[in-house]
Amino acid sequence: MTEATHEEHAIHDEHIAHGHHDEHDHHGPAKGFMRWVFTTNHKDIGTLYLVTALIMFMVGGAMALVIRAELFEPGMQYVDPNFFNQMTTLHALIMVFGAVMPAFVGFANWMIPMMIGAPDMALPRMNNWSFWILPFAFVMLASTLFMDGGAPAAGWTLYPPLVLQGGAHLPFAIFTVHLLGMSSIMGAINIIVTVFNMRAPGMTLMKLPLFVWTWVITAFLLITVMPVFAGAVTMLLTDKFFGTSFFNAAGGGDPVLYQHLFWFFGHPEVYIMILPSFGVISTIIPTFARKPLFGYSSMVYATASIGFLSFIVWAHHQYTVGMPLAGELYFTYATMLIAVPTGVKVFNWVATMWKGAMTFETPMLFAIAFVVLFTMGGFTGLMMSISPADLQYHDTYFIVAHFHYVLVPGAVFALFAGTYYWLPKWTGHMYDEKLGKLHFWLSTVSVNVLFFPQHFLGLAGMPRRIPDYAVQFAEFNAMSSVGAFIFGFAQLIFVWVVIKAIRGGEKATDEVWEGASEHGLEWTLPSPPPYHTWTTAPDIK
Amino acid sequence: MKKLKLLITGLGIATFGEANADYALNLSPGVTQLSRDIYDLHMYILWICVAIGVGVYGMMVYSIMHHRKSKGVVPAHFHENTKLEVIWTIIPFVILLAMAIPATKVMIEAYDTSASDMTVKVTGYQWKWRYTYLDNGIDFFSTLDAKSNEARQLGVRSNPEAVPNYLLEVDKPLVIPAGKKVRFLFTAADVIHSWWVPKFGWKKDAIPGYVTDAWTKVEQPGIYRGQCAELCGRDHGFMPIVVDVKSEADYNKWVEAQKAQAQKAVTDAAKTYSMAELMAKGEEVYNASCAGCHMANGEGMQGMFPAIKGSAVATGDLNTHLDVVVKGKGQMMPAFGDSLSPVEIAAVVTYQRNGFGNNKGDLVQPSDVSARN
Numbered sequence: 001m002t003e004a005t006h007e008e009h010a011i012h013d014e015h016i017a018h019g020h021h022d023e024h025d026h027h028g029p030a031k032g033f034m035r036w037v038f039t040t041n042h043k044d045i046g047t048l049y050l051v052t053a054l055i056m057f058m059v060g061g062a063m064a065l066v067i068r069a070e071l072f073e074p075g076m077q078y079v080d081p082n083f084f085n086q087m088t089t090l091h092a093l094i095m096v097f098g099a100v101m102p103a104f105v106g107f108a109n110w111m112i113p114m115m116i117g118a119p120d121m122a123l124p125r126m127n128n129w130s131f132w133i134l135p136f137a138f139v140m141l142a143s144t145l146f147m148d149g150g151a152p153a154a155g156w157t158l159y160p161p162l163v164l165q166g167g168a169h170l171p172f173a174i175f176t177v178h179l180l181g182m183s184s185i186m187g188a189i190n191i192i193v194t195v196f197n198m199r200a201p202g203m204t205l206m207k208l209p210l211f212v213w214t215w216v217i218t219a220f221l222l223i224t225v226m227p228v229f230a231g232a233v234t235m236l237l238t239d240k241f242f243g244t245s246f247f248n249a250a251g252g253g254d255p256v257l258y259q260h261l262f263w264f265f266g267h268p269e270v271y272i273m274i275l276p277s278f279g280v281i282s283t284i285i286p287t288f289a290r291k292p293l294f295g296y297s298s299m300v301y302a303t304a305s306i307g308f309l310s311f312i313v314w315a316h317h318q319y320t321v322g323m324p325l326a327g328e329l330y331f332t333y334a335t336m337l338i339a340v341p342t343g344v345k346v347f348n349w350v351a352t353m354w355k356g357a358m359t360f361e362t363p364m365l366f367a368i369a370f371v372v373l374f375t376m377g378g379f380t381g382l383m384m385s386i387s388p389a390d391l392q393y394h395d396t397y398f399i400v401a402h403f404h405y406v407l408v409p410g411a412v413f414a415l416f417a418g419t420y421y422w423l424p425k426w427t428g429h430m431y432d433e434k435l436g437k438l439h440f441w442l443s444t445v446s447v448n449v450l451f452f453p454q455h456f457l458g459l460a461g462m463p464r465r466i467p468d469y470a471v472q473f474a475e476f477n478a479m480s481s482v483g484a485f486i487f488g489f490a491q492l493i494f495v496w497v498v499i500k501a502i503r504g505g506e507k508a509t510d511e512v513w514e515g516a517s518e519h520g521l522e523w524t525l526p527s528p529p530p531y532h533t534w535t536t537a538p539d540i541k
Numbered sequence: 542m543k544k545l546k547l548l549i550t551g552l553g554i555a556t557f558g559e560a561n562a563d564y565a566l567n568l569s570p571g572v573t574q575l576s577r578d579i580y581d582l583h584m585y586i587l588w589i590c591v592a593i594g595v596g597v598y599g600m601m602v603y604s605i606m607h608h609r610k611s612k613g614v615v616p617a618h619f620h621e622n623t624k625l626e627v628i629w630t631i632i633p634f635v636i637l638l639a640m641a642i643p644a645t646k647v648m649i650e651a652y653d654t655s656a657s658d659m660t661v662k663v664t665g666y667q668w669k670w671r672y673t674y675l676d677n678g679i680d681f682f683s684t685l686d687a688k689s690n691e692a693r694q695l696g697v698r699s700n701p702e703a704v705p706n707y708l709l710e711v712d713k714p715l716v717i718p719a720g721k722k723v724r725f726l727f728t729a730a731d732v733i734h735s736w737w738v739p740k741f742g743w744k745k746d747a748i749p750g751y752v753t754d755a756w757t758k759v760e761q762p763g764i765y766r767g768q769c770a771e772l773c774g775r776d777h778g779f780m781p782i783v784v785d786v787k788s789e790a791d792y793n794k795w796v797e798a799q800k801a802q803a804q805k806a807v808t809d810a811a812k813t814y815s816m817a818e819l820m821a822k823g824e825e826v827y828n829a830s831c832a833g834c835h836m837a838n839g840e841g842m843q844g845m846f847p848a849i850k851g852s853a854v855a856t857g858d859l860n861t862h863l864d865v866v867v868k869g870k871g872q873m874m875p876a877f878g879d880s881l882s883p884v885e886i887a888a889v890v891t892y893q894r895n896g897f898g899n900n901k902g903d904l905v906q907p908s909d910v911s912a913r914n
Contacts, residue, residue: 074701074708076693082775082845149845155772161749162732162774165873167845249750255733256748290610292620320735320770321746322727322753325652329645336637343633344626350600351625355617357610368605375597379590386640388647389583391743392568395735395770460565461739463770466778468693470709471702475564 028531037132040124041531042109047426048131049106050419054495056098056138057412061488063091068450068484071477076468084467085153086145092156096273097180098138100407103415104276105187108215110426112191114522114529115209117200117538122193130186137179144169155465157266158233160247160258164240171241174233181226188219188226200521202540206300209520210293213300214279217307221268221275224311229265232258256321263314271310274406275303277374277414278345281367284421285349287519288364289356295348302341302348309338319390328387335385339378346375361513362436366417369409369444377405380455395465398458404451409444416443416494423501424508428528431501435493442490449483569740572759572786576742578647586640593636651743654756657724661715665727665734665747665769666875668776668833672715675726679799682880684829685779686710693779694837709766712829714783718792722758727751731875732774738767738782746771759786776833810883810907816891819904823892826885830877831893839897846873850897859894859903863913866890883907 029035029044039045066087070078079087109127113120121127144151149167152158163170195208195216208216236258238244245251247258278299286293293299316335319328349371358364380402384390393399416439423431453476458464462473469477508527516523525533570580608614664671669684685693689708692699701707717723727736727747737744744767745755759765767782787795814822828837834846841848849855854862866886869876877886887905894901 075699076695076697078695080695080775080842081778082842085772085775085777148843153775159733159772162772165732165774249748253750255750289608290616291618294620294622295626296621298621298626320744321748322751325649328648328652332644332648333641336641339637340630340633344630346597347629350597350604352620353601353604354608355614355619356604356608357614357616358605358608359610368601371601372598375594379594382590382640383583383586386582386586386644388579388644388651389586391651392579392583392739394744395737456564456566459568461569461767463737463768463778465772466768468708468778471707472564 038128040120040128042113042121042124042127043426043529043531045121045127045131046106046108046110049102049109049134052131052134052138053099053103053106053415054498056094056102058491058495059142060091060094060099061491063087063094065484065488067091068481070467071469072481073478074469074471074474079467081467082150082153085155085465086151088465089152089155090141090145093141093152094138095407096156096269098134100273100411100415101184102134104215104218104273105184107211107276107280107415107418107422108187108191111422111522112194112212112215113198114525114533115212115520116195116198116203117521117534117540118194118198119532119534121190122198123190126186127190130183130190133179133183137176137183140172140179141176144172147172157259157262158236159262160236160239160255161249163236164247171237174237177233178230181230184222185226188222191215191219192223200534200537200540206297207540209279210282210296210299210303211276211279214275214282214303217303218272218275221272221307221310225265225268225272228261229269232261232265235261256318259318259321260315263317264311266317267314268307268310270403270406271306273411274374275307277370277411278303280414280418280421281349281370282345283520284363284367284417285352285371287421287513287516288361288367289353289358290515291352291356292518293348294351294354295344298344299348302344305341306338309334309341313338316385316387316390319387320394332385332387336382338385339382342378346371346378359514361420362431362433362440363417363421365437365440365444366413366420369440370413370417373405373409373413373444373447377402377410380405393458395463396458397454397462397464400464401451401454401458404454408451409447413443416440419494419498421513422522423498424512425522425525425527425529427501427505428508428526429501429505430508430512431497431505435497435500439490439493439497442493443487446483446486446490450480450487451483453477453479453483571740571742572761572763572765573741573757575647575650575757576740578650579742582643582647585643589636589640651755654724654754656722657756658721659717660724660726661717662726662728663715663736663747665729665731665736665773665780666880667731667774668769668780669830669880670715670734670736670769670780670782671730671880677796677800679796679803681713681799683711683713683715683783685781686712687825687829689781690779690828706766708779709768709781709783711781711783714764714785716785716787716792716795717757717759718789719759719762719786720789722756724754724756727753727755733771734769734773734780735771736767736782737770738765738784740765740767741784744770759784762786762788762791779833806882806884810911813906813908814884814887816895816904819888819891820895822885823888823890824896826881826889827892827896830881831889834873839893849893849899851899855893855897856899856901859890859905859909860913862890862894863905863910867910867913883910886910 036048070084147168152166152169152173154163195212235246239246239248245253247253247255249255282293282299313331313335315331384393420436457473457476462469510526511517511523512527521538568580568583570577660675662673662675669682671682673680688704689710692701692704727745729747729749734747735744736747741757743755745753763786765784769777769780835841835849839850854865867878884907887907887910891905894903
């Protein structure tokens with residue numbers, strides 16, 4: 001950051017901030033705990049989402065470590081197989097619905113109004129409500145661990161008939177899903193309404209930052225598929241308690257129908273977790289390459305294409321259920337097509353870096369690792385789209401490796417990148433760059449030690465979701481477990497970096513990153529931004 | 542010490558690329574034409590991905606090495622090029638076509654179950670497989686073998702490496718002839734399972750209420766192993782598949798022996814057994830078929846699986862007890878009338894009523910069981 005430009009901006013920003021403050025000082029945050037309970041401020045709600053996501057990330061991570069501890073060597077050492085199944089199920093549910101999704105909603109709350117020049121989200125009270133449902137939902141889900149028969153153990157996909165064998169936990173798990181769905185739908189509606197109605201004058205759709213675009217598309221995916229999932233689990237509920245036979249073959253029902261419903265939700269769901277990641281990465285790479293994003297409009301179209309394709313490929317999760325040949329081939333071709341827009345995105349990121357003047361602060365390191373490792377997950381995804389080859393890969397550790405590559409060094413790294421990128425803006429303090437880099441290198445090395453060997457395990461014949469395995473899988477499982485523990489404990493560094501930046505540190509400039517104000521409106525606001533921003537709309541060039 | 546050794550070998554593989562261990566890095570080409578075709582397809586896509594990866598990562602690495610601010614680079618300002626966007630949309634599309642064509646061929650091959658020489662119906666149960674030969678009526682269950690089952694219990698602290706084919710061994714393997722096209726029909730009795738022998742190249746789900754099919758034609762006799770691939774409850778990890786592929790002559794001999802055995806089972810069922818005989822046999826059956834849920838000590842699992850020890854059923858009316866075992870109960874307790882012979886049921890019920898301190902003194906004979914069926 002050059003001093004001169006920074007000072008110019010600081011003066012400019014102070015001017016804007018003061019303009020707001022004169023009228024609105026008395027609208028500052030309430031004091032104490034009740035501030036967080038009653039808040040309708042997008043920044044406060046964003047913080048609540050992010051803190052919740054971080055806590056759930058640690059909880060879900062602890063469960064993963066139970067799994068990896070049991071799998072460290074062959075033989076059953078620590079937990080009963082049934083508890084192992086509870087851990088795999090809860091780990092997935094918590095990471096998907098508790099960590100990754102709320103974290104991106106947190107980003108959306110903090111950043112979308114600031115990026116589009118809006119004073120707040122369009123529906124602030126609903127915003128409060130959609131957050132405060134979450135803690136209750138997760139307490140309810142966690143409480144199933146202490147019920148007779150334990151927590152759900154049929155996998156996060158909740159396939160019948162297995163899930164219907166569950167005990168007392170079933171209605172609680174289903175109600176949790178309903179609550180999470182309500183929260184997500186409300187959040188999605190809020191984002192759509194905000195982006196379509198509250199953009200500053202001059203902020204046309206094709207000027208929206210890519211993060212906003214990816215979130216709008218994600219929000220449409222959410223409101224389309226969440227009700228389908230809610231419907232499917234409600235059918236489970238009536239099958240279990242009210243004598244219906246939607247999925248019960250003995251009563252004329254169809255267990256595979258559930259899989260179709262689930263994956264009609266489940267496939268868009270994985271894009272719900274990855275599209276905002278694309279948005280974050282498309283925001284960060286241009287800043288640190290000091291170059292505009294290459295192919296902005298093709299990035300928007302590619303994101304929309306991925307969103308559309310996500311609705312018509314669901315049965316590639318079911319290549320082994322005995323679909324007709326025509327079905328297998330259709331889903332193969334449609335799934336392969338996803339590689340085209342995804343490829344466009346990766347090529348555009350590389351072209352953005354090309355001939356830039358890159359620096360490698362922690363957000364950029366995570367963004368680069370994202371592009372490399374997410375692409376790895378993309379390659380294995382392409383391999384799995386080929387139905388005959390998937391007859392081997394399906395339900396093995398190859399699949400586990402694939403989706404962890406797109407979700408951990410994919411979605412989670414995008415979250416780390418975004419957090420490091422915007423943390424100085426949020427807190428007003430620079431984070432500790434040394435610790436950030438340490439966190440990056442430990443995470444990146446260990447995440448590969450953790451997940452890369454799982455490709456070999458799957459190809460060699462190890463099924464997923466098993467608590468114990470034949471001895472020829474011992475070496476790679478041991479390696480994977482070692483990686484898991486290093487990765488897990490490395491995240492404590494991240495927690496510490498965040499706490500440290502909240503508590504103090506070098507004062508962040510408004511622009512934070514050199515030239516960042518050319519890459520987004522948020523960098524023209526003070527760091528930290530005042531409680532209310534853009535009460536007068538900014539001028540859009 | 543063992544853990545340390547494992548850790549060192551594990552990390553050793555990462556560092557030096559080899560260790561004296563029986564591990565594999567890649568799919569097996571398998572033992573059938575279909576499995577080799579699937580393997581070739583896998584390698585073909587893998588190499589395409591590697592080639593694309595080298596290109597993309599190469600560009601990135603070059604850019605990261607050379608286009609950095611610390612080298613005094615002035616950033617360029619270009620930010621779009623429609624020609625480039627069109628090119629990198631069309632080229633991947635063409636590459637995909639080059640993948641889709643062979644994929645289609647192999648998928649058609651995998652689905653062609655016509656003109657088979659014989660058919661085996663495979664039924665998935667929690668947690669065992671049932672094989673029914675539709676051509677000659679042979680019908681039996683296949684469960685995890687006793688040694689693996691003992692070694693895999695929590696807290697046993699066994700050494701799995703000392704157990705031959707740990708978790709990949711069964712009491713009674715599926716036997717099929719080499720060189721014959723065998724069609725499989727899959728279904729399940731309780732929840733969804735998935736039948737997978739990696740060396741055959743495919744897996745197929747066994748779904749209650751559905752009949753799915755697949756086929757194989759194994760060229761060489763041998764023993765091929767696999768596992769259930771679809772999460773099916775507590776012991777999902779413990780229902781292996783073993784296929785013993787025999788030469789045609791050996792297979793025919795095996796069929797004859799099975800028929801003789803079936804005959805013997807009928808005469809056995811008519812016999813009367815002593816308490817000691819039934820208790821010994823009953824313990825064996827209990828450990829193989831009941832202990833998975835009701836636990837080896839008969840105490841069950843709270844909230845999930847009821848105890849046998851002191852239970853109302855095992856210490857109450859004998860006929861009710863027999864009905865529960867023979868016909869099953871609710872969604873969790875499977876019907877054992879099919880999977881266990883009358884002798885086995887008589888033995889296990891006797892064992893449940895007299896073991897675990899239940900001491901009812903009842904002696905159940907196979908004829909009592911046949912009467913309830």
